[in-house]
Amino acid sequence: MCLGIPGEVIEIRADQPDLAKVNVSGVKRLINIGLLADDPPAPGEWVLIHVGFALSRIDEAEAAAAMEFLEGIGQAYEDEIAALKESLIE
Amino acid sequence: MRFVDEFRNAEQAQALSAKIAGLCEPGRQYKFMEVCGGHTHTIYKHGLEDYLPEAITLVHGPGCPVCVIPMGRIDDAMHLAATDDVIMTSFGDMMRVPGSNGSFFDAKASGTDIRMVYSPLDSLKIARQNPDKRVVFMGIGFETTAPSTAMTMLRARAEGLGNFSVFCNHVTIVPAIKAILDSPDLRLDGFLGPGHVSTVIGCRPYEFIARDYGRPVVTAGFEPLDILRSIYMLMVQLSEGRCEVENQYSRVVPWNGNTVALRAIGQTMDLRPYFEWRGLGFISHSALKVRDTFADMDAERLFEVPGVRVADPKACQCGEVLKGVLKPWECKVFGTACTPETPIGTCMVSPEGACAAYYNYGRMERHKVPVTIGERP
Numbered sequence: 001m002c003l004g005i006p007g008e009v010i011e012i013r014a015d016q017p018d019l020a021k022v023n024v025s026g027v028k029r030l031i032n033i034g035l036l037a038d039d040p041p042a043p044g045e046w047v048l049i050h051v052g053f054a055l056s057r058i059d060e061a062e063a064a065a066a067m068e069f070l071e072g073i074g075q076a077y078e079d080e081i082a083a084l085k086e087s088l089i090e
Numbered sequence: 091m092r093f094v095d096e097f098r099n100a101e102q103a104q105a106l107s108a109k110i111a112g113l114c115e116p117g118r119q120y121k122f123m124e125v126c127g128g129h130t131h132t133i134y135k136h137g138l139e140d141y142l143p144e145a146i147t148l149v150h151g152p153g154c155p156v157c158v159i160p161m162g163r164i165d166d167a168m169h170l171a172a173t174d175d176v177i178m179t180s181f182g183d184m185m186r187v188p189g190s191n192g193s194f195f196d197a198k199a200s201g202t203d204i205r206m207v208y209s210p211l212d213s214l215k216i217a218r219q220n221p222d223k224r225v226v227f228m229g230i231g232f233e234t235t236a237p238s239t240a241m242t243m244l245r246a247r248a249e250g251l252g253n254f255s256v257f258c259n260h261v262t263i264v265p266a267i268k269a270i271l272d273s274p275d276l277r278l279d280g281f282l283g284p285g286h287v288s289t290v291i292g293c294r295p296y297e298f299i300a301r302d303y304g305r306p307v308v309t310a311g312f313e314p315l316d317i318l319r320s321i322y323m324l325m326v327q328l329s330e331g332r333c334e335v336e337n338q339y340s341r342v343v344p345w346n347g348n349t350v351a352l353r354a355i356g357q358t359m360d361l362r363p364y365f366e367w368r369g370l371g372f373i374s375h376s377a378l379k380v381r382d383t384f385a386d387m388d389a390e391r392l393f394e395v396p397g398v399r400v401a402d403p404k405a406c407q408c409g410e411v412l413k414g415v416l417k418p419w420e421c422k423v424f425g426t427a428c429t430p431e432t433p434i435g436t437c438m439v440s441p442e443g444a445c446a447a448y449y450n451y452g453r454m455e456r457h458k459v460p461v462t463i464g465e466r467p
Contacts, residue, residue, distance in 0.1 A: 051209045089212060
């Protein structure tokens, strides 16, 4: 919850530009990118996601390190991915 | 794995370790607090204390939002959840935290409608799907999650949704750091500033620590080399007689934070005059409540909330652990009556809690676990 999870932006919703489809470890879900409204991410860029909201833009190296850090946490990371899978933000 | 090696190179870690040791004044002891639970996790996963000289002690701070919620607030939430027509929604992290009558999971098992959500936006969706129910979101977390709750409230207002409210338990990290600095129990030489919280608030809110308390602060990333570099930066400041706020994690943390997030919090929430923290007691202006202009989304105004204070279990010493006065393994019940499977205290429930980090990495006392930087799991 408190730790951000990295995701790659796949597409921005044309009808709702504050929503983006992201890929988090193979799980593709919609998240809200409204908090990055001053400098929105583009497809192919990486963001750090907290509870369904992108909070900051990061580069690919940071994304890889953050993902490995989370995987090292074990159960909490698995719970987070399981929760994300259930998420149906719209 | 080029990317990850960049942050975990064993030679660089050894080099930093030597430079840190070289800056220690003979006979002086240094105590640095890592405020964030994520940092505690990195320190124990990679055995970072073994890279530090005996003169440096790392003290774990209160930066785990699940750990600092007092038992009374859990009981309040359970009372709220048991109200007719209410669907309570909560992050998974909160589900196992014990109140005085069990956890959310226990209440759910006995029929209370408590649902685990990934995001407050999922809670909003439940509200849309259940117009005849009142959906309450259990808002918890530091400044990393408060903007999400705020944005969700703004969205609910824009949609005119009338059955969504927030039981607001969001806390702010800076007053807690100030309370620790004012506490006579502990003398600290510097702080590793939180990583992700700082993406929202930036580095400026820490300036009072350097200015008024004469302690350096370095905002740190989560990789082993980030932590060692940050400790090195603290040691350089001390050796040069400087006290400043520096940003080691500038690749993610902007100096001024995220202004959109801060604005959303400001639109929907207000500072509480005081709030109780587990172990730290009542701290002025340390938490957020729903703003008057959003009173129709404030569960504390919409429902009866008992607001009873509940003492922590006597055996549990989470309070001392959260203040950094005790190491987890010094608690009477650590690893015996209190384990991640059957937690008594919050520091063992949350994976970001200091006790869980110690327990999961077999760290029962200092110098027991071999170092792991650079090794592949």
